[in-house]
Amino acid sequence: MHATDDEQPRDLRTRRKLETREAIGAAALRLAIEQGPDGLALVRVRDIAEAAGVSPRTYNNYFSSREEAICAFQADRARRLGRILRARPADEPLEEALTAAVIEHAIPPPDRAGLRMIMETPELEGEALKAFALAERPLAEAIAERTGTDPDRDLYPNVMAAAVAAAVRVAGRHWVTGDGSEPFADVLRRALAHILPAVTRKE
Amino acid sequence: MHATDDEQPRDLRTRRKLETREAIGAAALRLAIEQGPDGLALVRVRDIAEAAGVSPRTYNNYFSSREEAICAFQADRARRLGRILRARPADEPLEEALTAAVIEHAIPPPDRAGLRMIMETPELEGEALKAFALAERPLAEAIAERTGTDPDRDLYPNVMAAAVAAAVRVAGRHWVTGDGSEPFADVLRRALAHILPAVTRKE
DNA sequence: CCACAAATTGCGTGCCACGCACTTAGTGCG
DNA sequence: CGCACTAAGTGCGTGGCACGCAATTTGTGG
Known part of the structure; x- marks a missing residue:
């Protein structure tokens, strides 16, 4: 009767999906840290995508803002x-x-x-x-x-x-x-x- | 030794400024309520500005996002x-x-x-x-x-x-x-x- | 092996934040 | 009572972003 169920799937597709999500998130956070609190605007979407080895369009299939990705x-x-x-x-x-x-x-x-x-x-x-x-x-x-x-x-x-x-x-x-x-x-x-x-x- | 001092100014300029800010905020909130929680995207900046009797550029002298204005x-x-x-x-x-x-x-x-x-x-x-x-x-x-x-x-x-x-x-x-x-x-x-x-x- | 489903990607569109320069309106001083 | 000064409002241009759409690639199951 859980209201929130986070299953841990063995499905290849779902695992890849999780990996890309984490890759994007990690890349975003890393770049943000590099630029520091005042340079957030310098962290462009294409930078994050590139660092995560993914297209900008894919990035925003997962996140709808840089802040969301970073956090x-x-x-x-x-x-x-x-x-x-x-x-x-x-x-x-x-x-x-x-x-x-x-x-x-x-x-x-x-x-x-x-x-x-x-x-x-x-x-x-x-x-x-x-x-x-x-x-x-x-x-x-x-x-x-x-x-x-x-x-x-x-x-x-x-x-x-x-x-x-x-x-x-x-x-x-x-x-x-x-x-x-x-x-x-x-x-x-x-x-x-x-x-x-x-x-x-x-x- | 206050860390935050909100003085209440009698200055005409500052009063106008406050009025504009409140006008924009009120307009933004009103429009948002009209559209409902799912129609937030329909509340355009120019609508808010127009409803507040102000130019879009001025709106964003006060707020840097619609959410900020509404709240x-x-x-x-x-x-x-x-x-x-x-x-x-x-x-x-x-x-x-x-x-x-x-x-x-x-x-x-x-x-x-x-x-x-x-x-x-x-x-x-x-x-x-x-x-x-x-x-x-x-x-x-x-x-x-x-x-x-x-x-x-x-x-x-x-x-x-x-x-x-x-x-x-x-x-x-x-x-x-x-x-x-x-x-x-x-x-x-x-x-x-x-x-x-x-x-x-x-x- | 084949049809189906899902994820990635490219492209185009509309919107938005913001820098810059100009105009307009209040303020304070001589 | 003007006159310089400051501050707010505005128009314009630019860069960037979110997202819909459709084509393509990549797993999945019968």
């Missing part, structure tokens, strides 16, 4: 959170399950340069926010399943999901801003500790 | 939150001050059709998320001021600001999704109640 990896990563939470044992308290899921979600830690690039570039930040927001829905569903609430009717699971996503986002920003000596997982734990006391169900 | 009112509204919180009495407990600020911020309640349009249109939602994220910084600064923390070093004020913004956002979505019988302020209160218990300072 693809982050979007895919964010989508994992809900699934990971579902995989936690059902009898685990929500607070622990959430923490564990978020930490597990951060393995391996995201590419620091990439995250930094995205967080420091306004246009990319917007796209990243969209990615985070998209991840909230499956997360809310997973939370609802654990708490016996309904994401379509109740505020609780949606607020919790949004708050957790917000904490992860802030933690990421903090991590890329600092000197990086503190492990990402630790920053995540601290950020979550600020909002998790609010898991108290009241309705 | 301008929401962005301006979001920016108010930090200022409102600062205006609350300094001795008021953070939890109460936050609630009061958010409620006050919702007066007058936002245009339901506009909010609905924005929430139901993916491209606009992205822009709205950016607006919310932009409002987080001044909010975090206001929270930091109240709690004696530093938004540049500490996680706490940033996490709290993001969580509050997230709650407001979710409340807004819930409000426009439902039948609207419940006042927006009540939805806000309920949403905040889920995260405000987390105001416990731990570091």
